[in-house]
Amino acid sequence: MNFELSEEQAMLRGASRDLLSDRAPIALVRASMDGAEDIDPELWRLTSDLGWPGLALPEEYGGSGQGLVELALVAEEIGRALGRGPFLPTALVGRAIAYGGSERLRGEVLPSLAAGDGWATWAFAEPHAPWTLDEIHATARTDGDEAVLDGVKTVVQDAGGARWLLVTARHVGEPASFLVDRAARGVTVRRQRVLDATRAFHEVRLDAVRVPLDARLDGGPADIQALLDEASVLRCADALGVMERMLELTVEHTTSRVQFGRPIGSFQAVKHACADMALLVHGTRAATYHAAMAADAGTEDAARAACAAASYATAGTGEVAARALQLHGGIGFTWEHDLHLYLRRARADRVLHGDTAVHRDRLCTLLQRSSASA
Incomplete structure (x- = not known):
């Protein structure tokens, strides 16, 4: 590739x-x-x-x-x-x-x-539940030529000013997605306080929200899972940018911070730590763009590639953030230093659209299915 x-x-x-x-x-x-x-x-x-x-x-x-x-x-x-x-x-x-x-x-x-x-946003996740289709509990029932939606969604990005919400709910026994007008009766949006201060996330409540039946998107759970895979790949790309910048900030700091009469970046242990960070950045880049290319090409391993990228990036982001904080010392945790904001963003990227455990579990399932069908 x-x-x-x-x-x-x-x-x-x-x-x-x-x-x-x-x-x-x-x-x-x-x-x-x-x-x-x-x-x-x-x-x-x-x-x-x-x-x-x-x-x-x-x-x-x-x-x-x-x-x-x-x-x-x-x-x-x-x-x-x-x-x-x-x-x-x-x-x-x-x-x-x-x-x-x-x-x-x-x-x-x-x-x-x-x-x-x-703009539009996707209301998928639900309170105190992992980002999986099995944990979708919002409901949609048919009433004539309309669907009636009820449920609570959480961590919905930029929902406050959105014009449309794509809501995933259970309809006729399986997950389905409906496009909902943000201004529809029964939709309540509340801003949430989250660790990541650079993005806006909201709770969305749906109380008997009525939409036309043709507001339901075609396709079933497999299509929703494919969209969740794409969301995970884009989150990996966001995390990659965060990791790159944390590495740059760390290299800048270690080459200018002097201790014992020499830059701390000249010490072997610090060099090794920065090298480890660089390896994780390069690995995340390779996994992320391989997954994106596989999705665009429609290859058979596209889902596995997305899971591999997401599991690698979620773990790698945490490690790069920890190394960056360690090498910056106490200044890296102060609100005034830019690294502090990147640490918060990195923490959020580790859980959005599924944490490491979610993606590794699904990757194992996909590999087992592939082995069984071989």
């Missing part, structure tokens, strides 16, 4: 990094963390002009027709910059609608998403 970026992909990465470094520096991220808004409206406008929201949407709906690799490139840069905003959840919902939405949904929603007129 060729991991070299095409000219267009390299341009996308460069343009994304330039935009975030120019319009979303760390000082602006800090200033916006306590704000009531989920997003920076000006940054969302600029990213929309750059084509981020429609990057992976079909061209007939105003998108660019790109794949998961291109989304991962942008996600990596967002992680490096501790970027805020609903790009990733919007991209996921857009892909789900493009694959499984009715003709009405595709025509009404996708052009708005591609243009950045509104």
